[in-house]
Amino acid sequence: MRLRDDYRTLSGAEKAALMLLSVGEDNAAKLFALMDDEEIREISQTMANLGTVSSSLVERLFIEFADQISSTGSLVGTYESTERLLMKVMDKSRVDAIMEEIRGPAGRTMWDKLGNVNEQVLANYLKNEYPQTVAVVLSKIKSEHAARVLSLLPEAFAMEVIMRMLRMEAVQKDILDDVERTLRSEFMTNLARTSRRDAHEMMADIFNNLDRSTESRFITALEERNRDGAERIKALMFTFEDLGKLDPGAIQTLLRVIDKGKLPLALKGASDDLRDLFFSNLSERAGKMLREDIAAMGPVRLRDVDEAQMAMVALAKDLAARGEIVIADKRGEDELVY
Known part of the structure; x- marks a missing residue:
């Protein structure tokens, strides 16, 4: 068992675990009752790995705790102060997930x-x-x-x-x-x-954000090593051409919020059918202007087209996540939830 005697090396979770060990079983049980399962798991695991802690370090912990409580005056809890506190003890992705749960879009009650x-x-x-x-x-x-x-x-x-x-x-x-x-x-x-995505869904989302040549290279390599996995990923991927499965209302919603500078570039590399779908959901005048913008562009880099198309796909998925449009799966049977 290691002997902990350097207060500066303690993480927030270790301080919490040490505090709970120090206040006795009855008080610790009351505090645990106020925590969610994830907090209990993290602190319990930290407790089990604390090892031997010097008495001077325990004393230092309580002095710091008392100093902080006595110097704060009245306590005011806000979303911002909670977020700042969490950022000191865990990485940003976990803090973002917790704050989203607290303040939305999941809702507060x-x-x-x-x-x-x-x-x-x-x-x-x-x-x-x-x-x-x-x-x-x-x-x-x-x-x-x-x-x-x-x-x-x-x-x-x-x-x-x-x-x-x-x-x-x-x-x-x-x-x-x-x-x-x-x-x-x-x-x-x-x-x-x-609702936790499986590994294939996660990889499909990652592959969606690769440029076309890199995506093709990875898919080809994966097919050689794990054909079933590659096929599942391809079935789950939502690509630019899949925008053709959106209903007219969804296309019009997408057109209202898309960066107007990206639209001609994205459609420059689109199939004729997909172009026609977007043109059919524009007014005659707007459609004519868009056709002229595309024609006036001349040759463009494939990488720039890929980036514009990826931006449109990301926007469509964001709109779907907010419930503003519905994206059907590749079989057309169910809604995909992102």
Whole structure:
């Protein structure tokens, strides 16, 4: 067992672990009860690896803790101060994920979070619940979202839910708390677990961001070593030509927000069918101007075309993630969730 005696080498997680070990089991249990599973796992693992810590270091920890508490005056917790604190003890990607969970787009309350769950996913879960439970849930989320979920439920079941919503009075707090607790433990936890992308999805996303020649080189090399893996990645990749599967509304949304300087360059290297799709969703005057811009460009570097097309793909995926457009998968059966 190593002897820790240099306070400067302690990480934030180690300070927290040491503090919990020092306050006794009863107090530590109370503090653990206020943490989420990820925090408990991290601190528990850190505890197990602390080794022997000198008494002087423990004393230094408590002196610092007391000094910080006594010198702060009144304590004010904000998103910004929380983010600054987290940045001192973990890397930026983890902080970003935690802050996104806290402040959005996932939402600040359980009901906000539920409002951001794909309606098909939510309907599939709710159709196995009691109609009264579903009535409570639909009464707590936004009307537009509730309508989409209701339309996806089996018709007879949906009518049972509607009848209960019509008769529903103010929901008692203990019932609401019970529904929220069930959703949190059974639904949101499972959703978070199943929404993690597998390795093939992750690699497809990475390959989408490679230039065309590099992507082709890697795919060819992968086909030689792992043909099944290469085929799965290719099936999951969303490419520039896949924009041709977007419906007119999605194309028009994309056209409204795309960098107008990138559009002619991206379409310069597009197939005739994809060009025509974009032209058909522009006014006659705008389409004519875009054709003239493309024709006036002359020869362009393939790398520049690739970058412009990748920017359009990234924008489309961002719009899909925000629910502003729907991207169908390559079989046209389901929505892809990014």
